[in-house]
Structures are given as C-alpha cells and as structure tokens.
Amino acid sequence: MKIGIIFGTRPEAIKMAPLYKKLIENNIDTKIISTGQHKEMLDQVLNVFEIIPDYNLNIMKKGQSLCELTSRLLNELDKILKKERFDLILVHGDTSTTMTASLAGFYNKIPIGHVEAGLRTKDIYDPYPEELNRRITSNIANYHFAPTELAKQNLIKENIPEKNIIITGNTVIDSIKWIKENKSENIKMIQNNLNLKKQKYILMTMHRRENWGTPIENVMKAVKKYTSEKNIKVIFPIHLNPIVRENVKKIIKNDTNIILTEPLEYLEFISLMDGCHYIMTDSGGIQEEAQYLKKTILILRKTTERPEAIKNGTAILVGTEEDKVYNAMKELEKNMYKNIIKDKNPFGDGFASEKIVDFILKSK
Ligand code: UD1
Ligand code: UDP
Numbered sequence: 001m002k003i004g005i006i007f008g009t010r011p012e013a014i015k016m017a018p019l020y021k022k023l024i025e026n027n028i029d030t031k032i033i034s035t036g037q038h039k040e041m042l043d044q045v046l047n048v049f050e051i052i053p054d055y056n057l058n059i060m061k062k063g064q065s066l067c068e069l070t071s072r073l074l075n076e077l078d079k080i081l082k083k084e085r086f087d088l089i090l091v092h093g094d095t096s097t098t099m100t101a102s103l104a105g106f107y108n109k110i111p112i113g114h115v116e117a118g119l120r121t122k123d124i125y126d127p128y129p130e131e132l133n134r135r136i137t138s139n140i141a142n143y144h145f146a147p148t149e150l151a152k153q154n155l156i157k158e159n160i161p162e163k164n165i166i167i168t169g170n171t172v173i174d175s176i177k178w179i180k181e182n183k184s185e186n187i188k189m190i191q192n193n194l195n196l197k198k199q200k201y202i203l204m205t206m207h208r209r210e211n212w213g214t215p216i217e218n219v220m221k222a223v224k225k226y227t228s229e230k231n232i233k234v235i236f237p238i239h240l241n242p243i244v245r246e247n248v249k250k251i252i253k254n255d256t257n258i259i260l261t262e263p264l265e266y267l268e269f270i271s272l273m274d275g276c277h278y279i280m281t282d283s284g285g286i287q288e289e290a291q292y293l294k295k296t297i298l299i300l301r302k303t304t305e306r307p308e309a310i311k312n313g314t315a316i317l318v319g320t321e322e323d324k325v326y327n328a329m330k331e332l333e334k335n336m337y338k339n340i341i342k343d344k345n346p347f348g349d350g351f352a353s354e355k356i357v358d359f360i361l362k363s364k
Contacts, residue, residue, distance in 0.1 A: 008037030008097030018174035094130035117144035118151030169348020215320035220251035222325035227257035308346035
C-alpha cells in the first residue's frame with residue numbers, strides 16, 4: 001500500500017506530522033507532498049518534527065489570491081499524482097491545499113482520507129473560504145476522520161455514510177503531547193531565556209480573511225487601550241500575510257506593552273502558550289492546543305466550529321467589536337479562575353494518529 005500525505009500550510013503540517021510518523025513506524029510506504037502554500041511558516045514546523053517532504057511544489061507567491069492559488073495547486077498536484085499512483089491520499093482540514101488535493105485525487109480516481117473532518121459553522125463565508133473547502137472535501141472523501149462526536153453528527157446530517165466516519169480525536173493533541181513529552185528541556189530553556197516565568201503576559205494571534213481590515217483594527221484598538229491602562233504585556237507573533245501585518249501596524253505604533261514578533265517556531269510558540277496568562281486568537285489549532293495546556297481563550301470571531309471548548313468552559317466567543325473585546329479582557333482579569341477546565345479534553349487523548357493508522361491497516 002502506498003500513501004500520499006498532502007499538506008501546504010503551517011497548521012496542516014503540525015497536525016499531519018504525528019500521523020506521518022505513525023505510518024512510517026508501521027512500515028507503510030508513505031510520501032509527503034508539500035504544496036508549499038506556505039514557505040517560511042511551514043519550514044518552522046518541519047524543522048521541529050525533522051520531516052523532509054518528498055516533494056515541494058513551491059506554490060507560494062507573495063500576496064497570492066485564492067483563484068490563482070487554487071489553479072496553480074490543481075495543475076501541480078495533478079503531475080505528482082499521475083507519477084506516483086498512490087492507493088490512498090490523506091489530506092487535512094480546510095485549506096486551499098486540502099480542497100485542491102481532494103479534487104485532484106478525485107480526478108485521478110484515488111481514494112481520499114480526510115483528517116479533521118466534519119467541522120462546521122454553517123456560514124459559508126465564516127470562516128472564509130475554509131467552510132466551503134471542508135464541505136467540498138467531505139463530498140469527495142472516502143474516509144472521514146472526525147475529531148469529535150459533534151463533527152461526526154455534522155457529517156451524518158450531510159448524508160455521509162456512518163460506516164465511513166471514524167472518531168479519532170484531533171491529531172494536534174498528538175503533536176503537542178509529543179512536544180511536551182520529548183522537548184520539555186527545550187521548553188524550559190526557551191522560557192528561561194525569554195524570562196517568561198517572571199512576567200505576566202497575554203498571547204495573541206489573528207489572521208483569518210474574514211477578520212481583515214476593520215475587525216483586526218478594532219481588536220488592536222481594544223488591546224491598545226487595555227494594555228495602556230494595565231501593567232500587562234501582549235505578545236503577538238504576526239502572520240506573514242502582508243494584509244494582516246498592515247492592519248496590525250496601522251493601529252500599533254510605539255505601544256510598549258504590545259510586543260509584535262515574527263511568526264515563531266512551533267516549539268517557541270508552545271513555550272509561550274505554556275507560560276501565558278491567557279490567549280486571544282482567531283486560530284483554529286490554538287484553541288485545541290490551549291485545551292491541552294489548560295489555558296483560557298478569547299475567540300476573536302463571530303462563529304466557531306469548535307463549540308466543544310466553549311462548552312468545556314475554557315473558551316469565550318467574544319467577536320471583534322472594540323468594546324466587547326476590551327470588556328472581555330477586563331472581565332477575565334477578575335473572573336479568570338472561575339472558568340471550569342475539565343480534565344477530559346474534548347479534542348482528544350493524543351492517540352488520534354494511532355486510531356487512523358489502525359483503521360487504514362484494517363481496511364487494506
Ligand atoms: C492559510 C489558509 C487558512 C489557514 C492559514 C494558516 C487558505 C485559503 N487559507 O491562510 O485556512 O488558517 O493558512 O496560517 O488555504 N506568507 C508568507 N510566508 C509564509 C506563509 C504566508 O510570506 O510562510 C504570506 C504570503 O504573502 C502569502 C500570504 O501570506 O501569499 C497568504 O498565504 P495563504 O496561504 O494564501 O493564506 P493564509 O492567510 O496564510
Ligand atoms: N503557531 C506557531 N507559531 C506562531 C503561531 C502559531 O507555531 O507564531 C502554531 C500554533 O501552535 C498552532 C498553529 O500554528 O498549532 C496554528 O496555525 P494558524 O493559526 O496559522 O492556523 P489555523 O489553526 O487557524 O488554521
């Protein structure tokens with residue numbers, strides 16, 4: 001059996017790395033095709049997991065549009081799929097790489113396994129274009145590896161046959177567990193070097209397309225106001241997307257309590273998450289990791305496809321209006337420890353990759 005794992009962005013690589021390692025451990029012939037939808041941000045992940053892709057399609061162009069990205073991805077992936085003749089392709093989540101890899105697989109009549117299947121907000125423009133990407137992928141995929149029961153139910157409602165849906169937990173929990181277990185010394189070193197234990201700080205990220213412009217600017221205004229009143233720092237590693245950087249830097253100039261950095265290596269980012277007071281983000285993966293690290297999250301979005309974290313008492317859907325964000329920060333200052341953090345992580349137990357590989361081996 002020959003498997004092709006296709007990914008292209010930072011979060012896909014983080015979430016597919018443990019699955020790749022598990023497939024190799026089980027002597028399954030597996031190749032990685034990186035589309036290179038991301039470049040520097042992808043390298044930062046591959047280094048930590050010591051993964052060298054078999055192919056790198058080097059797709060990324062600065063400021064790429066969705067249409068040009070999609071057409072380049074389809075054309076380049078088709079060439080590899082014709083050459084390699086995989087028995088199964090594994091894709092992850094909801095990016096342009098995910099959707100086009102599924103489509104290219106379908107055109108080449110190769111079965112698709114979709115990891116992190118079944119997440120839904122039901123609003124096609126939120127997150128944009130991810131909600132449509134994952135719906136298209138669900139329509140094409142043969143096997144659906146759902147992280148939670150809710151994700152499975154979403155798929156059943158869309159008439160996906162139940163026998164093809166396997167609840168596995170999210171592979172990101174495998175990743176963060178691996179990092180915490182194997183790199184704890186590095187984490188301590190990073191925290192010591194940055195003097196993190198001695199200061200209280202909030203960690204922040206924001207990059208989603210539907211938040212470009214006014215929403216990011218509003219959130220930055222709230223953060224600026226709050227940190228200028230309180231003696232607390234916000235650390236914000238900014239995504240390399242030029243639009244995001246422009247939006248942030250329009251509001252944040254010389255604010256001493258707001259530390260803007262380049263995107264961090266995965267290990268560094270985990271070290272910062274591990275030591276922070278709480279997290280503000282519109283990222284998907286960070287919400288799941290935060291649950292493992294028992295950190296509270298302010299979700300800077302209108303909708304969420306991960307209501308499990310809200311139900312568990314660790315995440316608050318705050319939106320992007322300036323007043324709401326500012327008030328939520330103030331509220332958290334008082335009520336932080338009232339948040340219930342249950343021991344059972346709704347996003348998984350760290351054995352998602354094992355469950356996926358078991359399924360693949362059984363259905364060989
Ligand atoms: C993509 C995904 C999104 C995911 C996010 C994770 C799509 C449509 N979007 O959004 O679902 O949440 O990745 O981060 O698939 N850039 C660099 N270097 C990098 C990475 C990006 O310079 O290593 C810059 C480039 O100018 C690039 C731009 O960011 O054109 C946008 O990258 P793109 O992958 O199109 O979109 P993201 O916003 O990163
Ligand atoms: N991350 C990282 N460095 C950073 C910011 C985030 O390694 O500077 C990691 C983070 O731990 C998480 C993933 O990147 O696993 C999330 O990626 P992103 O927010 O770009 O995408 P999303 O999850 O929203 O699709």
